[in-house]
Amino acid sequence: SQQGEEDPQALSIQEGENATMNCSYKTSINNLQWYRQNSGRGLVHLILIRSNEREKHSGRLRVTLDTSKKSSSLLITASRAADTASYFCATDGGGSEKLVFGKGTKLTVNP
Amino acid sequence: GAGVSQSPRYKVAKRGQDVALRCDPISGHVSLFWYQQALGQGPEFLTYFQNEAQLDKSGLPSDRFFAERPEGSVSTLKIQRTQQEDSAVYLCASSLAPGFNSPLHFGNGTRLTVT
Numbered sequence: 001s002q003q004g005e006e007d008p009q010a011l012s013i014q015e016g017e018n019a020t021m022n023c024s025y026k027t028s029i030n031n032l033q034w035y036r037q038n039s040g041r042g043l044v045h046l047i048l049i050r051s052n053e054r055e056k057h058s059g060r061l062r063v064t065l066d067t068s069k070k071s072s073s074l075l076i077t078a079s080r081a082a083d084t085a086s087y088f089c090a091t092d093g094g095g096s097e098k099l100v101f102g103k104g105t106k107l108t109v110n111p
Numbered sequence: 112g113a114g115v116s117q118s119p120r121y122k123v124a125k126r127g128q129d130v131a132l133r134c135d136p137i138s139g140h141v142s143l144f145w146y147q148q149a150l151g152q153g154p155e156f157l158t159y160f161q162n163e164a165q166l167d168k169s170g171l172p173s174d175r176f177f178a179e180r181p182e183g184s185v186s187t188l189k190i191q192r193t194q195q196e197d198s199a200v201y202l203c204a205s206s207l208a209p210g211f212n213s214p215l216h217f218g219n220g221t222r223l224t225v226t
Contacts, residue, residue, distance in 0.1 A: 031212065042115070042202055042217030043154070088153050092211045098144070098167055099211045101153035 004089040004102030012108040019076040021105040023089030081111045117218035132188045136205030146202040
């Protein structure tokens, strides 16, 4: 079963625009992570945000976490064609020793 | 190489055959995870090792699936009597610390096709 659910399932934007993806989860968490996956490749870690943090930045990425709403968002600013990929959020399954992934948002950035 | 290495990259098996998928994690990484990813879906957890100990195998779909990491480094995922529903990409990931509190480093996966 998958703990996180990303929204939207697919997103298509023009280069230079911002992209926002959302993740909702069901149980309390210790941390939430975002990953990117290019077609035919493994996942690449982007950002880890802990449950006591509200916002985190890394380059053009901004992640927010709202534990009261059990939701997180990933913002990619000034998108590039190379950002085209699927993006997944992942949470610990209620404290267990595993990371549970959502179904992902497929982002297409058109040049 | 410095990353997680998986082999083979592609595997085609006839239904009923046994397969073995190999994962070479990053040297020194304590945690090792196996995930199964169907087309268009997110990775589904299969099993977790901390060093050589298999601490969680709750995601293994059936007793046809078996994983081991005997010396706390290389891991093998074995699937016996493969079925068509086993067709998927099998991803291995490792991380430096125990559990999920540090980023996972993924290999590129093994794409298994059962015919």
